[in-house]
Amino acid sequence: MISFVHPALIMMLGALLIPFLRGKTKALYMVILPVISLNNLLFIGDGSYFEVRFLDLPLTLLYMDKMSFVFGLIFHIITIAGAIYSLQNKDNVQHVFAFFYAGAVQGVIFAGDMLSLFLFWETLTVTAAVIIWCNRTKEARGAGFRYILVHAAGGLCLLLGIVLRVQTTGDLSFGEIGLFPEGHDLYLSSVLIFIGFGVNAAWPFLHAWVVDAYPAASPTGTIFLAAFTTKSAVYVLARAFPGTEALILIGAVMAVFTLFYAVIENNLRRILAYALINQVGFMMVAIGIGTPMALSGATAHAFSHILYKGLLFMSIGAVIHVTGKTKATDLGGLYHAMPWTFAFCCIGALAMSAPLTCGFVSKSLIVSAAAYAEKPVIWAILLFSSSGVFLVAGLKVIYFAFFGKKETSPLPQGEAPLNMRLAMAFIAFFCIAVGVFPDKLYNLLPYDVSDYHLYTGAHVVLQLQLLLFTGLAFMLFIRFKLYPAPINAINLDVDVFYRKAGRFFAWSMDKILNGLNNSFNQLIHIGAAKTAARFFANAPMHLALTLPISKDNKILLKKRFKAETSAIGLSIAMATLFLTAFIVLFIKITNT
Amino acid sequence: MNTQQTEQRKLLFLLFGVILAVILILELFVEKHPAFKVEYWFGFNALYGFLAAAVLMFGGRYILRPLVKRKEDFYND
Numbered sequence: 001m002i003s004f005v006h007p008a009l010i011m012m013l014g015a016l017l018i019p020f021l022r023g024k025t026k027a028l029y030m031v032i033l034p035v036i037s038l039n040n041l042l043f044i045g046d047g048s049y050f051e052v053r054f055l056d057l058p059l060t061l062l063y064m065d066k067m068s069f070v071f072g073l074i075f076h077i078i079t080i081a082g083a084i085y086s087l088q089n090k091d092n093v094q095h096v097f098a099f100f101y102a103g104a105v106q107g108v109i110f111a112g113d114m115l116s117l118f119l120f121w122e123t124l125t126v127t128a129a130v131i132i133w134c135n136r137t138k139e140a141r142g143a144g145f146r147y148i149l150v151h152a153a154g155g156l157c158l159l160l161g162i163v164l165r166v167q168t169t170g171d172l173s174f175g176e177i178g179l180f181p182e183g184h185d186l187y188l189s190s191v192l193i194f195i196g197f198g199v200n201a202a203w204p205f206l207h208a209w210v211v212d213a214y215p216a217a218s219p220t221g222t223i224f225l226a227a228f229t230t231k232s233a234v235y236v237l238a239r240a241f242p243g244t245e246a247l248i249l250i251g252a253v254m255a256v257f258t259l260f261y262a263v264i265e266n267n268l269r270r271i272l273a274y275a276l277i278n279q280v281g282f283m284m285v286a287i288g289i290g291t292p293m294a295l296s297g298a299t300a301h302a303f304s305h306i307l308y309k310g311l312l313f314m315s316i317g318a319v320i321h322v323t324g325k326t327k328a329t330d331l332g333g334l335y336h337a338m339p340w341t342f343a344f345c346c347i348g349a350l351a352m353s354a355p356l357t358c359g360f361v362s363k364s365l366i367v368s369a370a371a372y373a374e375k376p377v378i379w380a381i382l383l384f385s386s387s388g389v390f391l392v393a394g395l396k397v398i399y400f401a402f403f404g405k406k407e408t409s410p411l412p413q414g415e416a417p418l419n420m421r422l423a424m425a426f427i428a429f430f431c432i433a434v435g436v437f438p439d440k441l442y443n444l445l446p447y448d449v450s451d452y453h454l455y456t457g458a459h460v461v462l463q464l465q466l467l468l469f470t471g472l473a474f475m476l477f478i479r480f481k482l483y484p485a486p487i488n489a490i491n492l493d494v495d496v497f498y499r500k501a502g503r504f505f506a507w508s509m510d511k512i513l514n515g516l517n518n519s520f521n522q523l524i525h526i527g528a529a530k531t532a533a534r535f536f537a538n539a540p541m542h543l544a545l546t547l548p549i550s551k552d553n554k555i556l557l558k559k560r561f562k563a564e565t566s567a568i569g570l571s572i573a574m575a576t577l578f579l580t581a582f583i584v585l586f587i588k589i590t591n592t
Numbered sequence: 593m594n595t596q597q598t599e600q601r602k603l604l605f606l607l608f609g610v611i612l613a614v615i616l617i618l619e620l621f622v623e624k625h626p627a628f629k630v631e632y633w634f635g636f637n638a639l640y641g642f643l644a645a646a647v648l649m650f651g652g653r654y655i656l657r658p659l660v661k662r663k664e665d666f667y668n669d
Binding site (some may be wrong): 138148259260261264361368372373376379383384387388392456457458461462464467469471472473475477484489491500 | 597608611612615616618619621622623624625627628631634635636637638639640641642643644645646648649650651652653655656657660661663664666667668
């Protein structure tokens with residue numbers, strides 16, 4: 001007897017009630033809904049459940065093991081925090097779709113077959129786009145459409161891969177796929193599935209949607225967006241493509257180039273979005289290394305990353321909520337007015353990699369896994385990236401939001417609403433708790449890491465050296481005005497290709513097709529048609545005048561035609577003549 | 593900025609300097625388990641962190657920004 005329901009069900013169905021509730025009841029309901037869902041999750045033991053047949057295909061709607069549990073758990077935690085954080089938001093559409101989105105991601109994580117995986121995967125895309133649109137700005141409208149287009153392309157790629165694979169193997173179950181599977185000719189389908197997942201994992205050249213869409217959503221919507229889509233892609237890649245070497249290169253590129261962008265970016269949430277890609281790069285490297293320790297590291301880092309990136313997005317979201325500003329050039333000096341938000345932002349920044357925080361617990365696993373796998377270059381890149389992400393998402397964001405000098409008019413003052421602060425405190429608690437009790441997280445991981453010694457003296461000291469001297473460099477660069485100052489400008493990223501290409505396409509189509517249209521209009525409509533019309537309008541007269549009649553009669557006939565008093569019969573006779581000619585022509589043409 | 597704030601600021605910088613020195617010196621007292629030879633070097637992580645940040649800030653300023661900077665209305669002309 002199964003005593004639980006599918007993890008996606010409670011939040012997706014429960015969301016439908018939200019518009020009917022008001023005030024405190026609604027607030028309470030929105031917080032309790034994910035808690036009930038979490039409670040349900042804890043009842044599910046390892047194994048496969050809800051195995052049904054659909055169109056003669058065997059589906060496994062719920063597959064639970066250690067890895068899926070960790071992802072299911074952290075997605076619930078961030079949903080609870082996101083719900084608390086968005087309580088002051090009155091937009092029911094966003095609330096409902098946030099819970100649809102949260103339910104859909106549970107569906108992706110627990111899908112045991114590729115069909116239900118794909119259906120929930122596409123639900124993610126649609127619900128996320130609606131959440132982006134809920135910010136109701138021109139920017140959000142465009143970003144939402146671009147989000148849908150990019151993910152629809154990725155989704156089609158995935159679908160094609162799945163169909164090809166099922167056709168060859170007859171197996172719909174979702175498990176390890178690998179880029180070079182043996183036995184069958186599965187190369188194409190594997191690559192298609194790989195790329196389909198890669199779009200959601202924000203791989204280089206497929207990444208621009210993250211920095212385009214996440215900063216365009218509302219401060220509350222971004223909390224959900226930043227947690228679910230990329231990290232569910234990390235999960236499916238860890239499941240289907242562990243040890244795929246290409247991922248090491250992909251991840252290393254992600255972990256480096258994003259930092260240079262974040263250094264010069266002006267929009268604080270866009271900086272965080274670049275840092276998000278950077279950290280997903282860490283997870284890609286870990287999946288690519290593919291040792292048990294690395295895969296546990298990827299899982300742990302997804303867990304930590306959702307926490308501290310959520311906290312950073314929440315604190316900057318609170319700044320936006322209070323001041324209405326999001327650019328470094330418009331902000332500064334807020335630590336006085338927003339001490340709580342400032343403190344939570346600092347915890348979020350430290351939690352990326354400082355000892356006694358969650359980031360140290362998880363990132364160390366990946367860096368050590370790279371070292372144990374004897375990959376010195378990758379190890380050096382990860383170290384570089386640890387320093388860099390602390391620089392951009394920690395020091396830079398904190399400095400320009402809470403210190404620095406504001407150049408524009410005074411900002412609206414005040415602290416974030418209580419519910420926002422509570423949500424931040426909730427996540428900050430987890431950031432530190434995981435750091436202080438790392439074994440609690442390590443015990444949940446898919447592969448045993450109990451023999452890993454996290455808190456050695458050397459490890460703590462060397463990590464602090466890395467971070468503190470990064471801080472020293474930042475301080476000196478700011479002091480001597482060497483830091484690339486925030487400016488009101490945008491930085492081109494690869495989305496220029498489809499944003500401008502789309503416009504160029506529209507422009508060229510406009511010029512070419514409308515040009516053709518115009519010239520044909522001139523030639524056919526205005527030119528030929530008018531001539532023909534002129535001829536046919538006076539055709540009866542012209543023809544009648546060819547009759548062998550006297551000159552006087554011809555003049556009379558002309559006058560009658562001009563005065564439109566000529567015999568109707570004559571016109572009908574002409575029309576009949578033309579029709580007959582047409583019919584004869586038609587029969588002749590069809591017979592030959 | 594008044595003198596009191598300047599004093600406070602000086603004190604903070606001094607404190608930061610002391611922390612940096614302490615964390616460097618502490619390296620001498622911990623037992624290292626290096627995976628790579630560079631980790632035997634004294635102060636490697638400190639230097640690496642400093643250089644990484646410097647490379648990023650110079651790279652962003654002198655290489656990437658001149659390449660990709662556009663006016664804010666670039667996409668809505």
